[in-house]
Amino acid sequence: MSTIKVERLQINFKTLEQFQKFAGYGLQELSMLEDLESNLIDNEFQSPFYGIYIGNALIARLSLYLHKKDELMKDTCYEINKMEVLPFYQKNNYGTELVKFAKSFNLPIKTIPRANSNEFWKKQGFQETDSEYVIWRP
Numbered sequence: 001m002s003t004i005k006v007e008r009l010q011i012n013f014k015t016l017e018q019f020q021k022f023a024g025y026g027l028q029e030l031s032m033l034e035d036l037e038s039n040l041i042d043n044e045f046q047s048p049f050y051g052i053y054i055g056n057a058l059i060a061r062l063s064l065y066l067h068k069k070d071e072l073m074k075d076t077c078y079e080i081n082k083m084e085v086l087p088f089y090q091k092n093n094y095g096t097e098l099v100k101f102a103k104s105f106n107l108p109i110k111t112i113p114r115a116n117s118n119e120f121w122k123k124q125g126f127q128e129t130d131s132e133y134v135i136w137r138p
Contacts, residue, residue: 007050049062052098060085061084075108108135
């Protein structure tokens with residue numbers, strides 16, 4: 001496998017079109033369309049969306065938000081709000097690469113496991129909490 005590159009996604013209509021391709025496969029709880037649409041009007045907003053492309057096709061994506069003074073983490077942390085890999089590309093480490101990218105900021109991360117993904121998060125080193133979140137600390 002060649003080097004996988006995670007890149008920040010632009011907030012524009014091209015990205016919106018690419019996100020719509022996920023809508024046919026994804027679960028409603030993983031949809032990022034509404035998040036992207038709400039940010040289209042704010043050009044100053046720094047995109048929280050990251051993705052992996054193969055050629056011109058977006059095949060994996062996540063939304064990553066920075067929280068300062070997070071209540072659960074008691075510190076600054078990132079939240080992986082949603083993450084998804086298109087079905088044809090699953091089981092090829094693209095999800096793992098997205099998580100590695102988030103970890104590269106060297107801040108704690110929290111996320112809510114969705115779509116029966118608890119085992120995936122355990123393999124990534126995340127630990128259960130007393131809440132619905134799982135957390136990772138550097």
